[in-house]
Amino acid sequence: MEIYHPINKPTFEPEKKKGIYIPxxxxxxxxxxxxxxxxxxxxxxxxxxxxxxxxxxxxxxxxxxxxxxxxxxxxxxxxxxxxxxxxxxPLFKNEHPTDPISILIAAYNEEDSIYNTIRYIDKQDYDGKIHVFVINNNSTDQTVKEIVRAKNDFNVHITLLNESKPGKFHALNKGLEHVTTPFVITLDADTLLHPSSIRYIVARLNSSPSNVCAVAGSVLVRNSRQNIWTRLQEWDYFIGIASIKRLQGLYQGTLVAQGAFSIYKTECIREVSGWPDAIGEDIVLTWRLLRNKWKVYFEPLAVAFTDVPTSLRHFAKQRSRWARGMIEGLKEIKPWKQPFVYTKYLTGINFxxxxxxxxxxxxxxxxxxxxxxxxxxxxxxxxxxxxxxxxxxxxxxxxxxxxxxxxxxxLKIRKNKKGFIIFILFYQMIMSPISVLGYFQEFFGLKRIWK
Structure with a gap:
């Protein structure tokens, strides 16, 4: 997929309602x-x-x-x-919201990406105030220097915080202490936002019922042309993960408001005591929100592009971590304890x-x-x-x-036939053993590895 160039901004025309409404x-x-x-x-x-x-x-x-x-x-x-x-x-009630928002970015050795991430925040077509909190989590490279450079170069309100305790959840909770806006967005330090992403994700949350506490954005692959591993993952994000998110969003129980790009109501995050001490902190957090009788939506137009693992080794670390995070969520909140039939079913699938x-x-x-x-x-x-x-x-x-x-x-869809064929024929043969590895790691309580 090509990353959008912000010179000619697209216009969005709401679709007219068609057909019969089905509850x-x-x-x-x-x-x-x-x-x-x-x-x-x-x-x-x-x-x-x-x-x-x-x-x-x-x-x-x-x-x-x-x-x-x-x-x-x-x-x-x-x-x-x-x-x-x-x-x-559903249609947006207002495509141009102006609510003040905060963005939390946990950064650990992100000198190669953090500047560009902030640059894309600066290019947003959002009319409300944006306050970016970058939480340096014990970086040993030039991450802080790059954050300061971005602060000087861009018209973005940036606050640099430091968190000495290792772990993404510690960094995010540190940032949460300083949030004063009603909505807070989490964004990975290597993730680039489409210029309309913040506008669409805020619009979706504002257009949703009052019991919707979070909206997951649509995360796609930025570095898909790097090698065969990234080409394979491009299709997983583009149609695999996106299809699951749409299914879960339809039934008002998106199971992961992923930390890479999601928006939350600040008061809801605080009510469940922030991000948990878990390797899948975003998974467990989302399930806690669902348990509190809130709902989580998905917005496909709120697109962000992230770098995915470029080797089998790093891919296995990431996906085994995801599988382990799912088990953490199941251990804390059983499917039958979810309050709504939809989320009982969706978490039951994970079970x-x-x-x-x-x-x-x-x-x-x-x-x-x-x-x-x-x-x-x-x-x-x-x-x-x-x-x-x-x-x-x-x-x-x-x-x-x-x-x-x-x-x-x-946006344009990149030609990636080889990646699609490999995705269809071999992806599950790669994913299932890696997931089993994650289950094994959690069962025996092995050391957590975030990166």
């Missing part, structure tokens, strides 16, 4: 009903597969494996597709993710190797039944991102 509850149950039909058809068609597998392992084990690699993933993909088909983002990742890692991948030698007990023609729904969901997201997000923001 969220109705969408939820329609999507469930159709997804269950899909799953029952899958179960019926899989009887020969189940019979073949149960000839080499006990029937209960065969059911457990096939459920983990076919039935549940197929149901989840179907639910995603049907939900997206019914989704329609079964370790099972799906373990089955995929230790059954599907070995089954694929066996299939290469002609043994189709685990991986065979029936496993392809999930593929059509996956392609349909990705096609829907691509169409939506291209026509309703990128076109309105005057």
């Amino acid at each position: 969220i509850t109705t969408k939820f149950w329609i999507s469930h009903f159709l997804s269950l039909i899909w799953m029952f058809i899958s179960i019926y068609l899989s009887f020969p597969w189940l019979e073949d597998l149960s000839s080499v392992i006990p029937l209960p084990a065969a059911i457990l494996i096939i459920t983990g690699i076919s039935y549940i993933p197929g149901y989840m993909n179907a639910f995603l597709v049907f939900s997206l088909l019914l989704d329609k983002q 079964i993710m370790p099972y799906l990742d373990v089955v995929y890692t230790f059954c599907w991948i070995p089954g694929l190797i066996l299939a290469l030698f002609g043994y189709f007990w685990i991986v065979g023609p029936y496993t392809l039944f999930v593929l059509p729904l996956t392609l349909i969901s990705y096609s829907l997201l691509y169409y939506y991102q291209r026509n309703y997000v990128f076109k309105k923001l005057n």
Whole structure:
């Protein structure tokens, strides 16, 4: 994706209301009903597969494996597709809000990126006052020097704070102590904002019901042209993560208002005692907010571009940290303790993710190797039944991102066919073992590594 150049700012024309209004509850149950039909058809068609597998392992084990690699993933993909088909983002009440806001940026050895991050804040078309708090968290490079340079070069109100305790949550809580505005945005030090991002994310929060406490922005990949790893992740952010965010936002329970770019009501953050001592501080924070009977939305037009890991080693560290953060959230707040049926369901999906990742890692991948030698007990023609729904969901997201997000923001989609093919064929084979590693780290209480 090309980063927007701020010379010719795009205009946003609100869409006219079309069609029949369908309540969220109705969408939820329609999507469930159709997804269950899909799953029952899958179960019926899989009887020969189940019979073949149960000839080499006990029937209960065969059911457990096939459920983990076919039935549940197929149901989840179907639910995603049907939900997206019914989704329609509400219109903004006011596209040009003027609320004063604060931005928190935790910085640890960010000399290569922090100046540019602040430069893009300076280019925002937001009409309200912006106060940026950059919290230096024990940097040993020239981060502070770059912050001072940005303070002198740009017309942005910047306050430099220092936090000696290591950990992003300490840095963010330090910044929170100084926030006096009703809204606070968190932004990663290597993340660049589209010129209209702050305007759109504030507009979405202002246009939402009073019990919405946060809105997650849409984070995409900036350094996708660097190598094959970044090309792969470009598609994950563009259609994978974005599709999950849209699904969760539709049901008013976005499970991660990610620290990379999200907005919160300051009083709500303070009511849950700020960011928690967790490796997935943004995950646990969001679940605490949801537990307090607040809702979290997602705004696809509030786009930010971030640098993603450029090597398998750093990618594994990041994604295992995400998986570990999910377990931290589940340990603190069980799905059945969430107050709303939507968030019970959405966090319940996360509750079964370790099972799906373990089955995929230790059954599907070995089954694929066996299939290469002609043994189709685990991986065979029936496993392809999930593929059509996956392609349909990705096609829907691509169409939506291209026509309703990128076109309105005057952005272009980069050509990345090789990355897409690798994403479709191999991404899950990379992700599931890494996620299992994160579960293992949390289970045994291994040392936390943020970067």
